[in-house]
Structure formats: C-alpha cells, structure tokens
Amino acid sequence: MRQVSERALDAASAAGASYADCRVVNRTVQRLTVKNGVVAAVELSEDEGVGIRVIVDGAWGFASVDRLDGASVETAARHAVQIARASSRVNRVAVRLAPAPPLVGVYATPITRDPFSVSLDDKVNLLLRTDEAMSHLPQVRIRECSLEFVREERHFASSEGARLDQTIIESGGGLDATATSDDEVQTRSFPNSFGRHQVCAGWEAVEAFDLPGNAGRIAEEAVALLSAPICPAGVMTVILDATQAALQVHESCGHPTELDRALGHEAAYAGTSFLTPDLLGTFRYGSEHVTMTADSTRAPGLGTFGWDDEGVAAQRSVLVDQGLFTGYLSSRETAAAIGQVSNGTMRADGWSRLPIIRMTNVNLEPGTSSLEEMIATTERGVYLETNRSWSIDDRRLNFQFGTQNGWEIVNGERTRLVRNPIYSGQTPEFWRSCDAVAGPEEWQMLGVVNCGKGQPSQSMHVGHGAAPCRFRNVKVEPAR
Amino acid sequence: MSSDDELLAVGDKALARLQRGDAEVVIVDDTSELTRFAGNEIHQSVAEQSRYVRVRLIDDGRIGVGEVRGFGEDAVERALQAAEESRRVTTSPDVPPLPAPDHRPGGPVAFAATTASATPEQRAGLVSIVTGAARAHDINAYGALSTGTRTTAIATTAGVRRAATSTQASLVSVARGDDGGGYASRHSADIDALDVEGLAAEVVDTCERNQRATAIDPGEYEVVLSPYAVTDLLEHLGWVGFSALATQEHRSFMRMDEKLMSELITIRDDATALDVFPFPFDAEGVSTQALHLIDRGVCAGVVYDTPTALRDGVTSTGHSLPQPNTWGPLPRHLVMDAGTTPWKDMVSSVRRGLYITRFWYVRDVHPLRTVITGMTREGTFLIENGRITRPVKDLRFTQSIVDALADVAEVSRERRLELGEGESGVLAPWLHINRFNFSS
Numbered sequence: 001m002r003q004v005s006e007r008a009l010d011a012a013s014a015a016g017a018s019y020a021d022c023r024v025v026n027r028t029v030q031r032l033t034v035k036n037g038v039v040a041a042v043e044l045s046e047d048e049g050v051g052i053r054v055i056v057d058g059a060w061g062f063a064s065v066d067r068l069d070g071a072s073v074e075t076a077a078r079h080a081v082q083i084a085r086a087s088s089r090v091n092r093v094a095v096r097l098a099p100a101p102p103l104v105g106v107y108a109t110p111i112t113r114d115p116f117s118v119s120l121d122d123k124v125n126l127l128l129r130t131d132e133a134m135s136h137l138p139q140v141r142i143r144e145c146s147l148e149f150v151r152e153e154r155h156f157a158s159s160e161g162a163r164l165d166q167t168i169i170e171s172g173g174g175l176d177a178t179a180t181s182d183d184e185v186q187t188r189s190f191p192n193s194f195g196r197h198q199v200c201a202g203w204e205a206v207e208a209f210d211l212p213g214n215a216g217r218i219a220e221e222a223v224a225l226l227s228a229p230i231c232p233a234g235v236m237t238v239i240l241d242a243t244q245a246a247l248q249v250h251e252s253c254g255h256p257t258e259l260d261r262a263l264g265h266e267a268a269y270a271g272t273s274f275l276t277p278d279l280l281g282t283f284r285y286g287s288e289h290v291t292m293t294a295d296s297t298r299a300p301g302l303g304t305f306g307w308d309d310e311g312v313a314a315q316r317s318v319l320v321d322q323g324l325f326t327g328y329l330s331s332r333e334t335a336a337a338i339g340q341v342s343n344g345t346m347r348a349d350g351w352s353r354l355p356i357i358r359m360t361n362v363n364l365e366p367g368t369s370s371l372e373e374m375i376a377t378t379e380r381g382v383y384l385e386t387n388r389s390w391s392i393d394d395r396r397l398n399f400q401f402g403t404q405n406g407w408e409i410v411n412g413e414r415t416r417l418v419r420n421p422i423y424s425g426q427t428p429e430f431w432r433s434c435d436a437v438a439g440p441e442e443w444q445m446l447g448v449v450n451c452g453k454g455q456p457s458q459s460m461h462v463g464h465g466a467a468p469c470r471f472r473n474v475k476v477e478p479a480r
Numbered sequence: 481m482s483s484d485d486e487l488l489a490v491g492d493k494a495l496a497r498l499q500r501g502d503a504e505v506v507i508v509d510d511t512s513e514l515t516r517f518a519g520n521e522i523h524q525s526v527a528e529q530s531r532y533v534r535v536r537l538i539d540d541g542r543i544g545v546g547e548v549r550g551f552g553e554d555a556v557e558r559a560l561q562a563a564e565e566s567r568r569v570t571t572s573p574d575v576p577p578l579p580a581p582d583h584r585p586g587g588p589v590a591f592a593a594t595t596a597s598a599t600p601e602q603r604a605g606l607v608s609i610v611t612g613a614a615r616a617h618d619i620n621a622y623g624a625l626s627t628g629t630r631t632t633a634i635a636t637t638a639g640v641r642r643a644a645t646s647t648q649a650s651l652v653s654v655a656r657g658d659d660g661g662g663y664a665s666r667h668s669a670d671i672d673a674l675d676v677e678g679l680a681a682e683v684v685d686t687c688e689r690n691q692r693a694t695a696i697d698p699g700e701y702e703v704v705l706s707p708y709a710v711t712d713l714l715e716h717l718g719w720v721g722f723s724a725l726a727t728q729e730h731r732s733f734m735r736m737d738e739k740l741m742s743e744l745i746t747i748r749d750d751a752t753a754l755d756v757f758p759f760p761f762d763a764e765g766v767s768t769q770a771l772h773l774i775d776r777g778v779c780a781g782v783v784y785d786t787p788t789a790l791r792d793g794v795t796s797t798g799h800s801l802p803q804p805n806t807w808g809p810l811p812r813h814l815v816m817d818a819g820t821t822p823w824k825d826m827v828s829s830v831r832r833g834l835y836i837t838r839f840w841y842v843r844d845v846h847p848l849r850t851v852i853t854g855m856t857r858e859g860t861f862l863i864e865n866g867r868i869t870r871p872v873k874d875l876r877f878t879q880s881i882v883d884a885l886a887d888v889a890e891v892s893r894e895r896r897l898e899l900g901e902g903e904s905g906v907l908a909p910w911l912h913i914n915r916f917n918f919s920s
Contacts, residue, residue, distance in 0.1 A: 044562035086525070185731045185847065354526050391853045400853050
C-alpha cells in the first residue's frame with residue numbers, strides 16, 4: 001500500500017498539485033442471509049483500489065482506480081490534476097485548508113474474536129437456528145435473518161507527510177419477522193430495523209445479540225400487531241426506545257450539524273441545515289436534558305477509528321451542550337471557512353469516493369431517568385419501539401417517523417399494543433420538549449448502516465449512542 | 481474500458497476453469513466522472529474507474545456467490561474461489577436453474593460516444609453555463625453534471641452470452657436566492673443532447689418565482705404535480721408493488737384485473753423505450769420485455785425474474801436483480817403514458833390548489849396501502865382561479881399513491897425523463913389530481 005501511495009503522491013506533485021493525499025483501501029465483506037428456512041445467499045466480496053485527491057491552482061480534483069500497478073496509479077494521479085485544473089479555470093475562490101498536523105501511526109479495531117476466523121458453517125448454523133425459532137407461527141410468512149462482517153484495511157498518505165494505517169472490523173446481524181393477513185402486513189425486527197445492527201467489534205458482538213433467543217418473541221410480536229388496535233391520535237407524551245432515539249438523533253442532529261450542509265455544499269442533493277453558523281453558541285436546540293456529542297473514540301460505534309479520511313485524529317466534540325448548539329462536524333476546508341480546525345469527520349465510502357463530512361458516532365448522552373420511571377410518570381402517551389419509516393425536510397426541521405410497535409400508556413401504566421404509529425414535529429421544538437433521558441445502564445451504542453449522502457452517492461456506516469427518552473406534547477397519529 | 485467482446489472473453493475463460501456444476505459470470509466495467517458545483521463554484525470533481533466480477537455457482541442443489549471489485553489478473557480466480565467457498569455452506573432445496581439463452585429480441589441500448597469521451601474541461605464548460613445564468617440573476621447555483629460508461633457482460637454454462645455498453649449523462653441543479661429555490665434536471669444517453677441552456681433558464685425562473693414564500697394551512701388540496709414529483713410516486717409503486725415477489729408474499733397492493741386507479745392512468749415498464757435509457761437484458765441475461773403494469777387503471781401485470789416466474793409457471797419478463805436475492809425483480813424503466821392536456825393548461829382548471837415542482841425524502845409509511853410521506857421542495861406554488869399566484873412554504877404530505885392515482889383529473893401530453901432516488905429512469909407526465917393530503 002505504501003508503495004502505491006508514494007507513487008501517487010510523487011505523480012501528483014510532478015503534475016502540479018500543491019497538495020495531494022492518497023487512500024489505498026482493501027475491503028472484504030461477508031454477507032449471509034437465510035430466508036424462510038433456506039440459505040438464500042452467502043456472498044463473499046473483495047474490493048481494492050486507490051483514490052487520489054489533489055489541489056491545483058486552488059481547486060480540488062479526485063480520481064480513483066482499481067488497478068494498483070505503478071502506471072495506472074500515476075495515470076489516475078495525473079487525471080486528478082487535470083480535473084482540478086479544469087475546475088480552477090471556472091472557479092473564482094481558491095480552496096483553503098485549516099492546518100492539521102501530519103500524523104503517523106497504526107490503528108486497529110479492538111476485537112476479542114476475528115469474525116473472519118469463525119467458519120461459514122457456524123454462521124449459517126446460527127442463522128438457521130434463528131429462522132427455526134420464528135417458524136412456528138403460520139401468520140409469519142416472511143422470515144429473514146442475516147449477518148454481515150467487514151474488514152477494511154486503509155492506508156492514508158499526504159504530501160504534508162501523514163502516513164496512517166488502519167484496520168477496521170465490523171460485525172452485524174439481525175432478523176425480521178413479517179406477518180400478513182388479508183388486509184395488513186406487519187414486520188418486527190431485532191435488534192434494529194432495516195436488516196441488522198452493526199458495530200465495530202468482533203464475533204463477540206454477534207453472540208451478544210442472541211438472535212436465536214429473541215427470534216420467537218419477535219415473531220409473536222409481529223403476529224400480535226396484525227390484530228392490535230390502531231394507534232390513538234392526538235397530542236400526547238411520546239417515549240422513544242433507544243433504537244428510535246438513535247435514528248431521531250441521526251436525522252435531526254447528526255445531519256444538520258454537518259458543516260458542509262450548513263455552508264451550502266450539499267444544497268443540490270442532501271440539502272442544507274437550519275443550524276446556520278450565525279446560530280453557533282447561541283441557539284437553544286433542545287432542553288437542558290439534551291447533550292449530543294460526536295465521538296469517534298467511542299467503541300464499538302460504527303464511526304470509531306484512529307483517524308478520519310484526511311488524516312485528522314479521532315476525537316470527541318460536543319455538538320449540543322445541555323440544549324445549546326455548540327459545534328459542527330467539520331473538515332479541514334469547511335472548518336477554515338468558520339475560523340476553526342477540523343474535528344475529524346471526513347469519511348469516504350471506499351477508495352473510489354471522495355471523502356466528505358459524515359457522522360462518526362453522534363450520541364445522545366445518557367441522562368438520569370429510566371424507562372420504568374418515564375412510563376410511571378406519564379399520564380397519557382405512547383412508548384414507541386423500532387423504526388419503520390422516516391422522513392425529514394432538506395433543512396432537517398420538519399420530520400415524521402413511524403415505528404413498528406407502539407404501547408399505549410395510561411396513568412403511568414403500559415397498557416395495550418397499538419399498530420401503525422407515526423409521530424411528527426419540528427426539530428428544535430421537539431428536542432426542547434425532552435424532559436427525560438434514561439441513564440447509562442439503558443444507553444446503547446446503535447447505528448445506521450445505510451446513511452446516504454453525496455454525488456456520486458455514498459453509503460456510510462455511522463454510530464449512535466442513545467437511551468430511551470421522553471418528549472411532551474407531540475403529535476401522534478396512525479398511518480392510515 | 482474493455483469492449484463487449486473482451487469482457488465476454490473474460491467470462492468464457494472463467495467458465496472454462498469450472499470443474500463441475502453450472503455457473504454464471506458477470507463482469508462490469510465502469511468509468512464515471514462527475515463535476516459538482518455549489519455557490520456557483522465547482523467544489524468537487526471526481527473520476528472513477530473500476531471492474532466488478534461476480535460469479536454464481538450452482539452445483540448439487542447449492543448456490544454460492546463470489547464478488548471481486550478490482551482489476552487484478554487474479555480477480556476472476558478469487559471470485560471463483562469465494563463462490564465455491566460460499567456454495568459449500570448453502571443448502572437450498574429449490575435452486576432455480578440458470579435461464580437458457582433467451583431468443584426473444586432484446587431492445588436497444590442507450591449509448592453515445594460523445595458521453596463516453598466527455599472530458600473534465602467539457603463538463604466544467606457546461607457547468608459554467610448554469611452558474612453563469614445564476615450569477616446573471618444574482619442567485620447561486622448548485623448541482624452536479626455526471627457522465628458514465630458501463631459495459632456489462634454475462635456468460636453462463638447454460639449458454640447465455642450477452643454484453644452491452646451503455647452511457648448516461650445527467651445534469652441536476654438547484655438554484656437558491658435569499659429566501660427560496662428552484663430545481664431542474666436533464667438526462668440523456670448523449671451529453672451533447674442535454675438541454676443545458678433550457679435547464680439553466682428553468683432553474684433560475686423557478687428560483688426567482690419561489691422567493692419569500694408564505695405559509696398555508698395543511699389539509700387536502702387539488703394539485704398539479706410536475707414530472708419530477710410524479711417520478712417519486714411511480715418509483716415507490718415499483719418498489720412496493722410491481723414485483724412478482726411482492727404479490728407472492730402478499731405484501732403488494734396489486735390485485736390482478738381489478739381497477740384501482742383512474743382510467744387515465746397507464747403505467748408500463750419499457751426497457752426498449754429510446755427515451756428511458758434502454759437496456760436489452762437483466763442481471764440473468766434474460767431479454768427485458770416491455771409490459772403493462774397498470775392498463776387504464778386496471779392492474780395488468782408484475783415483473784418477473786426466473787425464481788418468481790418458476791413459482792407462477794410463467795416466463796421471466798427479464799427484470800432480475802443479481803441472483804440470488806431476497807428483493808425479487810424490479811421495474812427499472814417505468815413509463816406513464818401521456819394524456820392529452822398541454823401541461824401549461826392544467827393550472828387553468830384549478831380553482832384553488834398547489835403546483836408542486838418536486839418531492840423530497842419520500843418514504844413508505846404503509847407499503848400495502850401505498851401510503852408514503854415526504855416534503856415538497858424548491859417550488860411549491862399556490863394556484864388560485866386558474867393562475868399561479870404566489871409561492872408557499874414547503875409542506876409535508878402523507879398520501880396513498882393508489883388513492884391519488886384513482887383521483888386523477890388530467891394527464892399532460894408532455895413528459896420528462898427523470899432519475900428516481902434509485903437512479904433508474906422514469907418517464908413521467910404532469911398530473912392534475914383532485915385531492916392530495918398535506919399533513920403539516
């Protein structure tokens with residue numbers, strides 16, 4: 001990898017780049033899926049290539065190629081320079097980078113057992129046992145469970161002298177039980193929706209999920225939802241489980257604190273942000289119970305690493321401090337635009353894509369309450385579990401979420417299961433209405449494995465630590 | 481880039497190494513470049529070149545899949561090894577066989593040499609037409625111009641040998657003023673056919689008309705949807721209901737031969753249509769057939785791949801994703817038939833309603849009932865007494881697509897090609913719908 005990067009940097013400099021960096025990435029992925037008792041797919045994939053980013057005459061250029069021979073790498077470096085030069089001819093403003101020390105080091109995800117050392121047979125057996133545990137209810141027509149393991153070797157080198165090597169390991173798994181009747185379809189998922197829960201950890205994480213031990217309960221819940229009453233409508237108290245709280249954080253805090261969005265760089269696609277730089281340090285984002293951080297040192301979140309993809313060290317930043325908006329996710333270029341230095345959130349989806357600002361582990365910090373206490377002190381409301389649908393506007397203000405499960409709360413008691421709940425609101429009003437967050441014992445590191453952003457599109461794995469939390473005066477209704 | 485024949489030769493070579501059983505080898509060579517702009521400046525410009533090799537082995541009732549993305553000499557060998565390792569641990573009692581060579585005629589392929597040879601300088605020049613127009617009106621343009629060339633080759637032990645090279649050029653732009661924005665896009669196989677000046681004029685015009693929007697109450701409104709917005713409706717119907725697997729699993733809204741929508745609505749999937757990025761075959765090498773999904777409001781068909789076709793005792797329509805998969809087949813060339821009303825006349829028949837330029841962040845709320853939610857974005861206008869009178873702030877809608885398409889008053893005679901969120905081409909008209917629910 002080092003030889004490849006040195007050759008790329010030399011070629012870029014010789015072609016006229018004033019700055020260059022190079023990432024050589026090798027990614028191995030195992031995906032196993034069992035559907036309705038059949039091993040539907042075991043996919044083993046490898047992916048290797050190099051991405052070269054340059055600044056020429058004040059403009060960016062980037063080229064990537066999957067051939068690591070010297071001639072191909074040099075051609076790609078020169079193409080990156082050609083691209084930058086073409087852009088510089090129409091641009092009026094030169095790129096400026098905030099300073100960052102050129103670092104040298106090695107990082108590896110801490111794991112107990114390498115998931116790639118576990119046999120495929122053992123993995124298939126785990127999934128078949130999980131499937132079997134869901135198979136006793138005829139109303140459950142679709143049973144699906146899966147595992148995914150990722151190993152990524154990353155080498156980063158820059159013309160400023162950075163030389164960084166990282167090995168990132170991810171392990172994930174999950175199950176879905178879908179029950180159907182003549183006029184209804186209901187899915188329950190575990191440990192999270194949309195296929196799986198994934199973390200930067202080894203095989204031990206998958207064992208801890210205990211998919212077979214939870215599969216029967218989840219299947220029963222899917223069937224129960226078919227005949228559950230529809231969710232009541234009204235303005236009421238909402239308690240979110242940790243998984244839904246994590247997605248709420250993702251959409252309504254993670255994305256709007258991306259500084260490239262706030263500066264308009266993503267206006268054409270992902271959108272902008274209501275958290276404009278003039279609000280930094282003064283805007284009341286949430287209640288005093290709400291503290292949110294970006295922490296790429298917080299294992300086992302999916303945004304845990306040694307350095308980001310422009311060589312800035314992993315770190316913890318406070319985005320919202322007891323309700324006050326205090327920080328952004330930034331890069332060297334965007335940080336310079338607001339007189340700061342990068343807090344290390346540039347990430348690329350493999351070697352072929354340009355690093356852009358992405359969430360690392362954006363966390364809702366634990367509070368002092370508990371789910372039990374929150375329910376006990378709620379007169380009328382719903383407890384909502386596991387995301388089913390999500391939508392939010394391009395400035396990240398107007399949101400609507402649906403969840404798989406709802407539990408009606410009456411006079412401090414969790415009473416009956418209700419189906420098709422959705423809730424909606426405006427981001428600051430919603431977080432300002434937060435009056436309780438559960439404590440560390442109920443806090444979990446969760447994540448999102450399909451966060452889309454950028455053109456060409458990039459899919460990123462990001463972490464979210466969250467705990468159950470409560471909100472007052474929220475609009476709730478059933479999906480009709 | 482390798483030629484079609486060169487990639488097929490790579491596939492043939494891989495098949496020759498096979499000791500026993502059946503195999504499918506797919507090789508895809510991709511070259512793509514994209515120039516992105518924000519605030520009238522090019523801020524990202526990228527190029528990417530890659531090869532993808534996928535091997536599917538079938539032997540002794542077991543399927544294995546190996547994938548390698550990388551050009552190394554041993555890529556095919558590594559993919560074969562991975563597929564064999566994968567095959568060893570699978571157990572599938574109903575392994576569908578590889579399809580036989582499809583003698584039905586395949587359609588044309590979208591290709592233009594001009595797109596394949598486009599340069600960074602050319603893209604920068606075209607972008608500057610948009611940014612220049614925006615600057616002239618003292619507003620900012622944002623967007624991306626992409627060009628791509630893809631060669632796909634499929635060779636199987638069942639005798640399938642298909643290869644095709646396609647191109648795509650897309651220009652998407654948002655323009656923003658002090659308090660509001662506009663949107664426009666153009667797509668073609670041929671970069672020289674992109675109407676860049678037309679896009680620039682449209683996005684600037686929409687942006688200028690969409691300044692200082694005022695709020696209106698949510699509720700039920702009569703609407704005129706532009707093709708950008710209609711694209712989202714069609715794409716979500718494709719995801720939740722037009723697949724044979726969705727009907728087999730009882731999770732589709734489709735009820736064959738029943739009339740669920742207005743008779744003004746006909747929806748087809750047509751991979752042979754010249755204006756929807758035509759492509760002749762699917763991921764199994766089966767010729768993609770044009771078919772009616774909704775015919776004058778009546779449920780007329782769903783798309784099939786080999787496994788779902790075997791289950792229903794029919795022939796695959798050539799809409800397979802890479803096999804095996806749990807998603808099922810997908811329509812990727814959706815077309816809504818044109819109507820007779822000039823789109824500019826649609827507004828004139830609306831007493832009080834909304835003109836919607838585009839939707840954003842559309843998600844399924846209840847797939848069986850085709851209920852979706854999303855926001856309007858970059859161009860929502862109030863229509864009063866047959867005229868667009870003022871811009872209004874964006875609204876959230878929550879609406880059943882089938883219910884909306886059952887209540888269509890007019891379909892425009894003009895249509896536009898748009899890329900959906902899933903990046904497949906959709907050819908859509910403007911729609912005048914009597915009732916559409918905005919929830920906040």
